[in-house]
Amino acid sequence: MRIFVPRDSVSVALGSDKLAAAITAEASRRGANVSVVRNGSRGMFWLEPLVEVESDEGRVGFGPMTLADVPALFSGDLKGHPKSVGLVEEIPFFAKQQRLTFARCGVTDPVSLTDYTSHGGFKGLEKARAMTPAAICAEVKDSGLRGRGGAGFPTGIKWETVRNAQAPQKYIVCNADEGDSGTFADRLIIEADPFCLVEGMAIAGLAVGATRGYVYLRSEYPLAISILREAIAIATDAGLLPDFTLEVREGAGAYVCGEETALLDSLEGKRGMVRAKPPIPALRGLFGQPTVINNVLSLAAVPYILAEGGAAYAAYGMGRSRGTMPVQLAGNIKHGGLFEIAFGITLGELINDIGGGTASGRPVRAVQAGGPLGAYFSPAQFDTPYDYEAFTARNGLIGHGGLVVFDDTADMAHMARFAMEFCAHESCGKCTPCRIGSTRGMEVLDKIIARENVAENAALIRDLCDTMKFGSLCALGGFTPYPVMSALTLFPEDFGVTSLPAAAE
């Protein structure tokens, strides 16, 4: 009998290493023939640690498991186990998903090549090897895939630019800096299915003629770093990457290094300062050479696209948002986790139907979409479809797919101040609107919170946000106004503001 105990960061943070040891010990004490597999998580984090036991009908789940729940796993009456959640793949949160990129996550042993290939792995790379670089780029263009790191730029067009550039050395750089609060999809795929990223990067290498790749992975993810390094070594030793050298580089705790040009400077060994564009990284990137820089999720979507065809991927989604998005439900939410679904589902369905509302059981007050640079939404906007353009139309952004839920105890003036504080803390310092504007913004918001000249100071914040939005070099200073202004507009009462039209109903 196989028992699966996840080894991703969440499960480990909740004690899965000790659980695995206890299950092994209990099995040997009883002389039971059990092998414990350390799988990745399925992303149903509210159930973690979620232990799965193989049965004739499928894998039966138990969670959240504690050490005290271990002996009952061996009682012979699995259905009667107090932590049983039934067949894992029938749990509505799981069954309702459309898992293209995350299909293997939680199912397989992340560092088993056999598991990977027997679940469709390396099919895309194999196809790519038989195609011309131009044909690979065309397939990615046909898929409609847009960059999942935040900006939503078409991946196929980026690749095409690098393919057409002439240079002695080209690079594939994977952006695994995942600094946005409320996001963990990069971490999950790296910890649960690292070969998928390796395969995606190797395909990118073939598509543009790059022989070297780097994964810039944040230092806050030590487990992801070690799992990915292990996977790269396994794939390399197995001869699967004959024409591609892949290396993991650890970040050093700077949020701004997720911005692509700051990331390149950091990889080169410098301070992570944002570069002025042009030149674009596709033409002059790492060490001045043509460089594909893509988010983990963009690259991890590629094996499916090559294996099944761009059209198969593009069949999902709405409008110009094609394919699926691993939406990350986080914060004060009952069913927090990763939910991969075609674009088009509404924000309200995600938060209420899938996420089950708040963890505290109190009413939802606000949802921050797209990380610390993303706008707050109120429940009145829950009809917004999950789609790049629909979010833009509501002055928001999808970003990297994070949704952070707050209940009605949240103080939105405080959250607006935090947005400015975070920007000040993380600014690379190259441009004035971001470097100075964020500190001034914090001071002005402090005055508003202390109820000093509220109307005047609110007007000042608006001006300041305009300056930051239009005058900053990158989206750190440029987008910090989103959370600030959305909080002020949607929740003026938290700022003591009464004169806004929104408050005058």
Place this chain on the structure above:
Amino acid sequence: MTTQWDTSRAAGIISKYLPLEGPMLPILHALQEEFGFLSDEAIRLVAQTLNVSRAEVYGVVSFYHDFRQEPPGRHVLKICRAEACQSMGSEANAQKLLETLGLDWGDTTPDGRLTVEPVYCLGLCACAPSAMLDDELHARLDAQGLQALAGEVI
């Protein structure tokens, strides 16, 4: 944990990373891992070996939140202060702990046992609040859990 500075051991560590493209960050990480922080001697040696100015190495060290120029306490507790953890009450929990310990963010207890630092997201945001004690991750940490965690090492 910090280890006594040793120039030849440091030189050995640096030489391991020299063949890399852009070796600066890997070298700094490795030296900090070994010696606990990046001392003036470390910065001087890196500058010499990479043939760049000390100011340049200093500029890199001071830019990144991870790099320390002072030795930390024997244990480091990083508490997440980002939005998802805030939505679950992390700030109040952290304030309570800091008050109990008589510390501010970044401070070390007078006996040198524990340094408390902020971190902005550990990717555990669906099971907030979270923290990391040395290399160990912790999630669903309420006020009591956080106090207990610090209590393990002080």
